[in-house]
Amino acid sequence: MSDLSLKDPAEPDETAEGEPAPRRKRKPIGWSLITIGVLVLISAALVWRRDGIEGVTEILTHDVTLFGGILPRVLAGCLLGAFIAEILPHDKVSRSLGADSGLKGLLIGTAFGAILPGGPFTAYPVASALLTVGADFGATIAMVVSWTLIGYGRAVAWELPIMGADFTLWRIAISLPLPVLAGAFGRFVYVRMYPAKKLAKKDDAE
């Protein structure tokens, strides 16, 4: 089934029309998927040896249900990312989230990540859209870290019921400064790793 999407659908007509927003190049199926696939096969074989075929089908049924539930959200996330890449004005984004946006840019990235609805299916397309329209690594790191550590989605749906309110609230409180710190640290390292290419972020779009 993995062969379906092997082709990179680089539609030349799409870029010809409408806004000249830089397109994110899509990746063909690569080593990351193969790694996961191999891990899954090994694990499934281990489950089969341990629990027999019932164990395998039980997990399969559960995960297929989960997958069915996630699919519409993945679509929503992809659309959200595509719309944001299209409608955000590049000059404004580079000014407020670019390499020279300072603490303010990190705070905006943090706030954005904290209020972003949805799961990884929204966070990463939107973060990718931000990079495309001119945010720097630092602000985007702040956004991703903020989404993962202080975003409410996973905390409300999973962490509160599983870990309990006490742990969850303290965990979030302790995490509050981390997105800004991670973004600042990212910027600090980035300008030293790539001193000349401060603005050459278009190379990254692959």
Place this chain on the structure above:
Amino acid sequence: MSAALLIDLILWASVAGVGYIAYRRGPKVMTASLREGSWDFINIVPRIAVGVIGSGYIAAVIPQEIITGWLGPNSGWLGVATAVVAGAATPGGPVVGFSIGAVALKAGGGAPQVLAYVIAWALFAFQRLLLWEIPFMPARFVWFRAAVSIPFPFLAAAIAMVIGKP
């Protein structure tokens, strides 16, 4: 109304909101974004199928007792370091890391260690990096972000030790 439903509502309302802004810019802008988003979706589905449908198997075979055994309250900074490695090695998905964290807490794990474990898992669980982050984002950004995130579970554990919470 369940939390998941509420989050779905907010999600789709956001899509509708930005979609409307795109439409105001002109139908062409909207259809171009729709097509772009749909292609992203079609491209990502096989990966997510493999990852989500398969992650149950990975979760079923990871040795939970070993992970929770490492996170004892007297394990100190070695325990924190172990927790960070264990968090990175735990498969992603919304449940696994929290479940193991909860088991570790109940089994008498130290709060700073469990905190470091949950935060490391949230920040750079390898399976989430490979399954979700790499397909959507430039690989260079993903590795860079994961690398600069490494100190932060330690920092969180240090804060937890200082304030004596959770």
